Structure formats: structure tokens, C-alpha cells
Amino acid sequence: MIDVMEAKVGDCCYFLLRNERKIKFGTIVRVIRRESCVAVTEVIDSKYHVVWQENAAWEEKELKGQKWKEPHNYHRDIPEVPHEKSPNEGKRTVHNRTKRKNSTKRTKKTNKSVR
Numbered sequence: 001m002i003d004v005m006e007a008k009v010g011d012c013c014y015f016l017l018r019n020e021r022k023i024k025f026g027t028i029v030r031v032i033r034r035e036s037c038v039a040v041t042e043v044i045d046s047k048y049h050v051v052w053q054e055n056a057a058w059e060e061k062e063l064k065g066q067k068w069k070e071p072h073n074y075h076r077d078i079p080e081v082p083h084e085k086s087p088n089e090g091k092r093t094v095h096n097r098t099k100r101k102n103s104t105k106r107t108k109k110t111n112k113s114v115r
Helices: none
Strands: 012-015 024-032 037-042 048-052
Touching: 012 037, 024 048
Parallel strands: none
Antiparallel strands: 012 024, 024 037, 037 048
């Protein structure tokens, strides 16, 4: 199994998916230390998966014969990493104001002249 604290972006690993028996191979794109998982891009299909550390390994031999394990629901008590901060709560630099309506007034012609 891999240790999320030692994993780095760009490393390659093998991993298991929930409904597939085949062991997959991919590149780590993001490490989420607080949730003990890694975001992996599959090499063959270029699919994006978030995998719990118990379902990933550095070598294929470690995963042979194992079944997919359901991840836990606990968070680690570690300080937040800068790229894992919460979003800025919807604060934007652009103001949401109502658009002005055009003030052009069209008038109907009252005289009909026939030529």
C-alpha cells in the first residue's frame, strides 16, 4: 500500500476500482492528505479517479488477489496545505448589478400616406 504522506505528484502507482477486477496503472495528479487518498489519471484510458490509499500500491504484486476496500469516512487532523484551502465563499471582484434598459422609445406613425 502507498502512504499518502510520502506520495508526490507525478509518481506512478497501481490501484483498484470498485466494480473492476483488473488492476489499473496511473499517474498521481493530486495528493489529498487530509482524506488519505490520491487523485490518479489512468495511463491507458486517461480517466480520472480518486483512490483511497488502501486501494493503491507502488507495485502490482501487492494488489494481486486483493479486493477493493471501502474507504473510511474520517479526516486526518493535519494542518491544511495551501492548495487544499476552502473556496473563497463566492466572493468575486465583479459586482452583480442589474443591467440598464435602453431608454429608446419608438413612436408609431399616425399618418398613412398613399403614393
